[in-house]
Amino acid sequence: MEVDADTLYKVHNMATTPTGQLLTKEEFVARHIREAIVSGRLAPGERIRQQQLADELGMSPTPVREALRGLVTEGWLELKPHVGVSVAEIRQDSIDEVYRLRELLESRLAASAAPKITAAQLRELREINRSFEQAHRANDHGAAREANFKFHAFIWEVAGWPVTAGILNGLWRQAPWTTMSGVKGRERRTLKEHNQIIAALASGDPERAREAHAAHVRSGRADYHHAVGTEPPTED
Numbered sequence: 001m002e003v004d005a006d007t008l009y010k011v012h013n014m015a016t017t018p019t020g021q022l023l024t025k026e027e028f029v030a031r032h033i034r035e036a037i038v039s040g041r042l043a044p045g046e047r048i049r050q051q052q053l054a055d056e057l058g059m060s061p062t063p064v065r066e067a068l069r070g071l072v073t074e075g076w077l078e079l080k081p082h083v084g085v086s087v088a089e090i091r092q093d094s095i096d097e098v099y100r101l102r103e104l105l106e107s108r109l110a111a112s113a114a115p116k117i118t119a120a121q122l123r124e125l126r127e128i129n130r131s132f133e134q135a136h137r138a139n140d141h142g143a144a145r146e147a148n149f150k151f152h153a154f155i156w157e158v159a160g161w162p163v164t165a166g167i168l169n170g171l172w173r174q175a176p177w178t179t180m181s182g183v184k185g186r187e188r189r190t191l192k193e194h195n196q197i198i199a200a201l202a203s204g205d206p207e208r209a210r211e212a213h214a215a216h217v218r219s220g221r222a223d224y225h226h227a228v229g230t231e232p233p234t235e236d
Helices: 003-012 025-041 050-057 061-074 092-113 117-138 142-158 160-170 177-181 185-205 206-228
Strands: 078-081 086-089
Touching: 025 050, 025 061, 025 142, 025 160, 050 061, 061 078, 061 160, 092 142, 092 160, 092 185, 092 206, 117 142, 117 185, 142 160, 142 177, 142 185, 177 185, 177 206, 185 206
Parallel strands: none
Antiparallel strands: 078 086
C-alpha cells in the first residue's frame, strides 16, 4: 500500500468528521485502512504489517496497533495465529444478507440525517459525489469505490448513530466491490442514485430520504445478482 507519509500526516491534522470533530490518530488510521480495502488497494487475504504501516503513516506504532485491533473487531481484518493481521476474506454466501441489512440500516440513517443535515454538509456531500463522478469518467474504479464509501459513511456520521455506523462498517467490508466494479453501467446508475439521495436529504423529508437510499441499495443488490447469474432469494 503506497502512501506519502508527509501528505498523510498533514491530512490527519485537518481530518474531521462531518460534524467538525477532529479525528484521533487511531480513527484516522482506521479510516485510511477501510478506504484502502474498499478501493482495492488492500486485497482480501493481504497481510498488514503494523510497523511498516506506522512508518508509512509517520506515526508511532501505538495508534496503528489500536486501529488494527478495532478493525479486527469490526470484521475488516482477521487475526490469524502465527501469521498476524490480514484483510478479511469475503464470504460469498452472505452477500445477499449484507445487502438486505444495508437497505434496512442505511435507509434508517438517511431518514435520521435528513432533518439535521446542514447546508455546509450538503456541499461537502456533493463534493464527495463529484469526486465519484470524476473517478467514473476517468475509469478509475478503485477511486470510485473509495468515493462511494466516503459518500455513504458521511451520511452515517451526519445521522449520529455510532453503534449502527459501526455495524454498517462491518457490513461494507463484506460487500462484493470487485464484482460490482465490473458491472456495466453500475457506476453511472450509482451517480444518478446518489444525486437522488442528495436531493432527498436537501428536502429535509425523512421518508423521501429513506426511500431514496433504500432504492439505491436495492438497485445494487439487483445488479449484483444479475452479474453473477443468480436470482435474489425470496423475501421472508
